[in-house]
Amino acid sequence: MMRQPAKEQRTLCNTTQKERVMQKSEAVKGSITQKPEASEDLRVRRTRKLLQQAFIELTVEKGFAALTVRDIAERAMVNRSTFYRYYLDKYDLLEQYMNETYELTEEKVGSTSYKASSGPLNLLKHIQQFADFYRVMLGRQGDPHFAQRFRQNTEKRFQSFATQASIEPDELPIDLRLSCLSYAGIGATVWWLEQEQPCTPEQLTIWFGQLSSAIAGPSLKPKK
DSSP: OOOOOHHHHHHHHHHHHHHHHHHHHHHHHHHHHHHHHHHHHHHHHHHHHHHHHHHHHHHHHHOTTTOOHHHHHHHHTOOHHHHHHHOSSHHHHHHHHHHHHHHHHOOOTTOOSTTTOSHHHHHHHHHHHTHHHHHHHTSTTSOHHHHHHHHHHHHHHHHHHEEEOOOOTTSOOHHHHHHHHHHHHHHHHHHHHHTTOOSOHHHHHHHHHHHHHHHHGGGEEEOO
16 A cells, blocks of 8 residues: 655645634634624513513502603613613503513414413413512502503403304394403402402403303304
8 A cells, every 4th residue: 555645644634624724713603693693682581571570570669650761770770771772661661561461371273262261361370470560550550551451452362262143133232242351351350369369360260251151141152
């Protein structure tokens, strides 16, 4: 077997080393271009979480009306300019929080009735986790818009899994029944909070299912 000349061996060795260096350089370059994005996304989520947490804590302590952007920023230990990077004001923060909560507790495809729906149960579990906040926001120190949105979301849940059956001219309109159901939803939730959650979210869901069936009557039938 013929041996390669020493010069040729050194050339091959240098070429191999160069290739390895270039590959390593490309790998490092790729990781550098990817890390800032992941880091930025994580930073955004962390900052938003801190602001929402500060908002919830201060609402419980001071009430929504007395709360200021300065209060929220100081509690979250960020500048007010950072707050305004994500929210227009405290009302926008509340609006986005409600939207995120509705998405988290929104009913998935497959349920056919309020009793079988996991959406209301998920919502009650969420409310239980932040009971002090909801007790304030649905009470005198809260915001009327919050209660209105809460009621509208409840009504939307009923509309999502109930179809309208034909009704007689002298029967209650469907819209009126849905409106009554949404107010009953707020009433049941406020009662539960004021009584310091005397029953589990599962039990309250069952009770409200019974209440909703009594209010809705045969004019609202579950989707099949």
